[in-house]
Amino acid sequence: MTRLMLGRTLERICKAVLLLCLVHFLIMMILYFDVYSQRFDIFSRFNNGRNSSSSRTHPFYNLSRPNATFAGYLGTMNHIPSAHPEANVTSTAKPVPPCPEVPSGLVGRLLIEFSSMMTMERVQKENPNVTEGGRYSPPDCRAKQKVAVIIPFRHRDNHLKYWLHYLHPILRRQKIDYGIYIINQLGEDTFNRAKLLNIGYVESLKEDSYDCFIFSDVDLIPMDDRNLYHCYDQPRHFAIAMDKFGFRLPYAGYFGGVSGLSKKQFLKINGFPNEYWGWGGEDDDIYNRITLNGMKVSRPDVRIGRYRMIKHERDKHNEPNPQRFNKIQNTKNTMKRDGISSLTYRVVQVKKYPLYTNISVEIGKPPPRPMKG
Ligand code: UDH
Ligand code: MN
Numbered sequence: 001m002t003r004l005m006l007g008r009t010l011e012r013i014c015k016a017v018l019l020l021c022l023v024h025f026l027i028m029m030i031l032y033f034d035v036y037s038q039r040f041d042i043f044s045r046f047n048n049g050r051n052s053s054s055s056r057t058h059p060f061y062n063l064s065r066p067n068a069t070f071a072g073y074l075g076t077m078n079h080i081p082s083a084h085p086e087a088n089v090t091s092t093a094k095p096v097p098p099c100p101e102v103p104s105g106l107v108g109r110l111l112i113e114f115s116s117m118m119t120m121e122r123v124q125k126e127n128p129n130v131t132e133g134g135r136y137s138p139p140d141c142r143a144k145q146k147v148a149v150i151i152p153f154r155h156r157d158n159h160l161k162y163w164l165h166y167l168h169p170i171l172r173r174q175k176i177d178y179g180i181y182i183i184n185q186l187g188e189d190t191f192n193r194a195k196l197l198n199i200g201y202v203e204s205l206k207e208d209s210y211d212c213f214i215f216s217d218v219d220l221i222p223m224d225d226r227n228l229y230h231c232y233d234q235p236r237h238f239a240i241a242m243d244k245f246g247f248r249l250p251y252a253g254y255f256g257g258v259s260g261l262s263k264k265q266f267l268k269i270n271g272f273p274n275e276y277w278g279w280g281g282e283d284d285d286i287y288n289r290i291t292l293n294g295m296k297v298s299r300p301d302v303r304i305g306r307y308r309m310i311k312h313e314r315d316k317h318n319e320p321n322p323q324r325f326n327k328i329q330n331t332k333n334t335m336k337r338d339g340i341s342s343l344t345y346r347v348v349q350v351k352k353y354p355l356y357t358n359i360s361v362e363i364g365k366p367p368p369r370p371m372k373g
Contacts, residue, residue, distance in 0.1 A: 095142075096140065096142050097141055097142065098141060098142050099138055099142060099143045099144065100141070100175070103173060103174055103175040105173045105175075106173055106225045106226055107173070107225055108224060108225065109223060109224050110166075110170075110222070110223050110224060110225060112166060112221045112308045114162055118158070118162055118165055120161055120164075120355075123161060123164050123165045123168070126165065126168070126169070127169070127172075127354075127355060130168055130354065130355055132353075132354060133179060133180075133207070133352035133353070133356070133357040134164075134168075134180030134352075134353070134356035134357055136168070136171065136172060136176075136177070136179075137177040137178075138175040138177065141175060143175060143176060143177035144230070145177070145211050145230050145231055145262075146177050146178070146179075146209060146211055147176050147177065147178040147179075147210065147212045147214055147229060147230055147231070147260075148178070148179055148181055148200070148201075148205075148207075148210040148212070148214070149167075149171075149178055149179070149180050149216060149229070150181050150183060150200030150201065150204060150213060150214065150215050150216070151163070151180070151181065151182050151183065151215075151216055151217070151218050152185070152191075152196035152200075152215075152217070153182045153183060153185070154185045154191060154315070155315065156219065159218045159219045159310050159312070160182065160218055162221065163216075163218050163219070163220075164180070164355045166221045166222075167180075167221070167222075168355065170222065170225045171229055173225055174225060174228050174229060174230075176228075176229055176230060178229070179204065179207060179208060179357065180355065180356040180357065181200050181203065181356070181357050181359060182218075182356050182357065182358045183196040183197070183199050183200045183359050184358055184359065184360045184361065185361060186348055186360050186361060187362065188316075189317065189363075189364070189365035189366075190277040190278050190317050190318070190365060190366050191277075191278065191315065191317055191318035192363055193276070194272040194273050194276050194282035194283075194285070194286070195272075195273075195276075195343070195345070196361070196363065197215045198271045198272050198339070198340055198343045199343065199345050199359070199361055199363070200213070200359070201213055201266060201271060201340065202340070202343065203347065203359050207357070210263070211231070211262060211263050212260060212261075212262050212263070213231075213260065213261055213262075213263070213266060214258065215258065215259050215261075216257070216258040217239075217256075217258065219309050219310040219312060220239055220257050220307050220308075220309050221308050221309075221310075222238070222239075222258075222305075222307055223306040223307060223308055224303075224304045224306055226300075226304045227300050227304050227305055227306075229260070231260050231261065231262040231265070232298045233298065234265075234295050234296045234297060235260070235261045235296075235297055236259060236260040236261070236298050236299070237254070237255050237297050237299050237305075238257070238258040238259060238260060238300065238305060238307075239256065239258040239305065239307045240299050240300065240302060240305035241302050241303075241305050241306045241307065242257060242306075242307045242308075243306075243307065243308050244309050247302075247306055248302070249302075253284065253287045253291075254283070254287075255284070255286055255287040255290070255297060256283035257283075257307065258307070259283075265295065266340070268293050268295070269286070269289035269290060269292075269293050269295075269335065269339070270289070270335055270336060270338075271339040271340025271341075271343070272285075272286055272289075272339065272340075273285045273286070273289075273327075273331075273334065273335070273339065274338055274339070274342060275327070275334070276321060276324065276327065277321060277365070277366035278318055278320060278321035278366075279320045279321060280320050280321050280324045281321055281323075281324025281325070281327055282324075284324075284328045285327065285328050285334075285335075288332070288335075289331055289335050289339075292331060292332055345361050345362065345363045345364070346361065346362040347359060347360070348361060348362060
C-alpha cells in the first residue's frame with residue numbers, strides 16, 4: 001500500500017517536473033522571438049532613409065578580422081528590410097539620437113600588421129557602407145562634428161590600401177561622420193607636406209561644411225580604436241606613441257604624424273606653413289603656432305595613442321630640409337604672412353573613388369637658394 005502511494009507521489013513529481021520544463025521552454029521561445037523581432041526593429045532604425053542606396057551587393061563582414069565586431073557587422077546590414085514594414089514608417093519619423101561620447105562598439109587594442117596582401121577590391125568589399133568619395137555617417141546617431149581626414153600623398157599607393165583597410169572600420173566603430181581626402185602632389189619637385197595639408201583644408205570645405213580636420217600621414221595606423229578621431233577643446237596630437245620611437249613621444253613638443261584641429265583652431269594659427277620644402281620642421285612650426293597663439297596641445301593616454309608605421313625608406317625628393325632648424329626659430333614672425341592666408345596652388349583633378357576622394361594638385365617648387373657670399 002505504502003509502495004503504491006510512493007509510486008503515485010513519484011509519478012506526480014515527474015509530471016510536475018515535465019510541466020515545469022514545458023513552461024520553461026515556452027517562456028524561452030517567447031523571449032527568443034521577442035529579441036529577434038527587436039533586432040529587426042533595430043535594422044529598420046538603422047535604415048532611417050540615410051543610406052538608402054540598397055542596390056549594393058550583399059555586404060559581408062569578416063568577424064575573424066582583428067578589428068571586426070558584431071556591432072560593426074550589424075552596422076553593415078542596414079539595408080535589410082524590417083520584418084514589420086509599418087515599423088519602418090514610424091521609425092523614419094523618429095529623430096536620430098546624438099551619438100554617445102564613448103561609442104559602444106569599440107574594441108580597444110588592435111592587431112595591426114602589414115604582411116598580408118592588400119588589394120583595393122578587398123578593401124572595397126570590406127566597406128560597403130562607405131559612399132562615393134570615401135564618405136560615411138553613422139546610420140543610427142547624429143555625430144556632433146563633421147570630420148575631414150586629410151592625407152598628404154605622393155607615390156604611396158600600397159600604404160594607402162592598408163590605411164583604408166584599417167581606418168574605415170575604426171572610424172565607423174567610432175561613429176565619426178567623415179570624408180577621406182588624399183591630396184596628391186603632382187610632378188617630381190620637392191615634397192611639401194604642410195602645404196598639401198593646407199590645400200586639404202580648403203578643398204574639403206568645398207565639398208562639405210566640415211568643422212574638424214584630421215591630418216594623417218598615409219603610413220600611420222592607430223593601434224587602439226579608443227583614440228577617437230574627432231576634434232577637442234585644444235588642438236589634438238593623436239600619434240603620440242609610435243613603434244618607430246619605441247612607443248613614446250620623441251620630445252615634448254612633437255606634433256607629427258597625426259593631428260587634428262577644429263576650423264576655429266586652424267584659422268587662429270593661420271593654418272600651416274607653406275614654406276617647408278622637403279622633410280622635417282613643419283610639424284614643429286605648427287606646434288609653435290599653437291602655443292604662440294595661446295593654445296595647448298591635447299593628447300590621449302600614452303597607452304591609447306599607440307601607432308604602427310608601415311616601414312619604408314626615405315622617398316625621393318623629400319630629403320631632410322637643412323633650413324628647418326632656422327625656420328622653426330622664426331615662427332612668431334612668419335606665421336602671420338605664411339599660412340592659409342597666402343596659400344596658392346592649382347587643382348588639376350578631383351576624382352571620387354569608392355573609398356576616398358583624390359585631389360591632384362600642382363604646388364610649385366621651393367624658391368632658389370640665395371647664392372653664398
Ligand atoms: N609622403 C608621401 N610621399 C612622399 C613623401 C611623403 O606620400 O614622397 C607623405 C606620406 O603621407 C608620409 C608623410 O608624407 O606618410 C610623411 O613622410 P615620411 O613618411 O617620409 O616621414 P617619416 O618621418 O620618414 O615617416 C622619414 C624617412 C625615414 C627613412 C628611414 C629609413 N630607414
Ligand atoms: Mn613615414
